Amino acid sequence: MASILISSSEKYSGKSSLCTGIGIILQNKGYSVGYMKPIGNMLVDVNGVLSDEDAEQMRRVFDLKDDRNHITPILLTDNLAEDALAGVEKHFDKTLADAFSEVSKDKDVVLIEGTGGIGGGAMYGLSDPQVSSILGTKMLLVTRYDSVYAVDRILCDIELIHDPDMLAGIILNEVDESQMTYVCELVVPFLKDKGIKVVGVLPKDSTLRSVPISEIVEDLHAEVLAGSEHLEELVEHYLVGAMEVNSAIKYFRRNPGSVVITGGDRADIQMAAIEARVKCLVLTGNLQPSGAVLGSADEAGIPVVLVRGDTMSTIGRMEGLIGHARFRKEHKLDRMVELIENNVDVDGLLSIIGL
Template sequence: MAKAIYISATEKNAGKTSISIGLIKYLTEKGMRVGFMKPLAQRYVEVNGGRFSEDAVLVKRIFELPYRLEDMSPVIVEKGLTEEYITKKRRSFKRRIVSAFRRIAQDSDFVVVEGTGHAGVGSCLDMSNSDVAKAISAPTLMMAEGGIGNTIDRIMLNRSLFELKGAMILGIVINKVREDKYEKIQNVLRTALETKGMHTFGFVPYICHLATPTIAQIGEETNATVISGDEGLEEEINDITVATMEPHAVLDLILNSKKNLFLIASSDRLDVLLAIVAAFFEGAKNLKGILLSGNNLPPANILHALKKTGIPVLIARVGVYTLASMLSNLTVKITPGDNKRIESLHKLIAKHIDIELIMRQMEREKEIPWGLWDGGERY
């Protein structure tokens, strides 16, 4: 019978999907049949007319999992759903989630179940992370971002809700730990959490390239159209700058940049566009792409000069500052073809998380209690 682990976090964007992907890869390389599930999801994509968790779709495509998306992503929290549930226009989602989980578990040796946000997310539907973990009898691996005081406070706050619901926390993984504070955070947090009766299974360092977007991801986030330079779309970007300054300042910025630079510029700022072209032919090596803002393309001769740089040129039909706002909140997500990042995650997790210790700890827990469920009528 399958075992399962529930991946929760103290806050959003703590690295649940990244850890899930790394864990699945590790276990599949051990010869295990690993299932995946995202019980509740707020962000979705459309596949064959249905709406499913973008994380579930991603994991299914990366590992070519055989499970139905309807089971991997049973509940999408769309606009209005919470109100419908509270006003009794929707029934409880517990049966749907538990039934979907059981179908995946039947064909798996191990199931990785990824939660949404912190422990309380989903409470408005009576299906918080702690509720779901309890319903499927899965111990929880909690993710928290590297720090000391604030990290401990968040862990204890989230722990209290799991304890209230009777859901077990297996232990903690600390993610995105700054390299210059790694040893200090590791020593202090491990000691602090052990005194509170909590296991720590690993401390994962912050790796810059796992958090930096590619030009393709920038284009997708802004609904931009690629004009030229397709071959450079997988370049990773460290610095996104809005080029609204005078041309000489743009020239200085590009020529002196030490990071992979991506510029946002209005399509009607011809002086800025000419400065970009000039900088490139002056030997600028770190300018990796340009996103034009506006409803119209630049004049043909300037567009031709931009294309000759060979770097990606994109255009989005919104204002410069709207684009800047969109990208300021950009969360980098791994894509199915992102083999470099997937392999990096695998190595990172194998090195910094004691998965064998997690598995031994789980061995002390009983297997999924199939007898508590008989086709969805009882739990």
């Protein structure tokens, strides 16, 4: 049985989407695929049972029948943090090893998803390198290439991996098209000279970064006030309307295809967004807009949705939605698989982990 732990330099690097895509490719090759997220940090309630959002997604995608407590044996609750700070011994090594033994049964390969950034969970003795050592598996490091400073992050991450043989390789993710030649001709050879194997360079992709407005409505538990017939429109960016109106119009026009988040009492910003033909308006604070705003939005075909939370909490939720590949739509799965097959040395990676 083979296994690999997919880690990342920071949150939203793309490790969940890569874990999903690699798993589907392995299934298509005829392998029986298991999945484990040892430490759950995105807690959700599933029929009264606490679970992890990523783990629930993988259960659906891979049709897993394993017990939730084995797929994600440790949940990062407030009580766990307090116990760690108080020095309470939890014996997590045995907990992880026992759970891994269960999810590995009758599997050819187990994909293990790390927690946030590579150092996440270190206060519990559960950073990704520590988990990899406990489970005796190699690591694949995923880094979002947003600038050349991504190289600094990679080199710092490598310092956390004490055993060089533990690293199977790295994947540079979301590389802008304008940077692709630079990355392939300069960054990849530089890392190779440092003894770091780059197994893939994935381009930034609009299909994976976009999200339908209906998904925003669902995730924010929002009420649709206008434009309900346009909820399947895709958006790639979010903007915050918190400036004076003349600046807002210019700001919105420079960023077409965006959703604008603003207070329900900011009629001036709402009308500016409608005039600029943004894709959607998200109004915060549970404050109803004027009839004029709703009438203008309906006429322009722009959905207006209302949320109870304040602007800052809504921005936090939006950050987790837009620009990050949550696979609620089949076309995103297909596109991720295509990108991996075209840009990652899958066979080389499988050879490294023993498949």
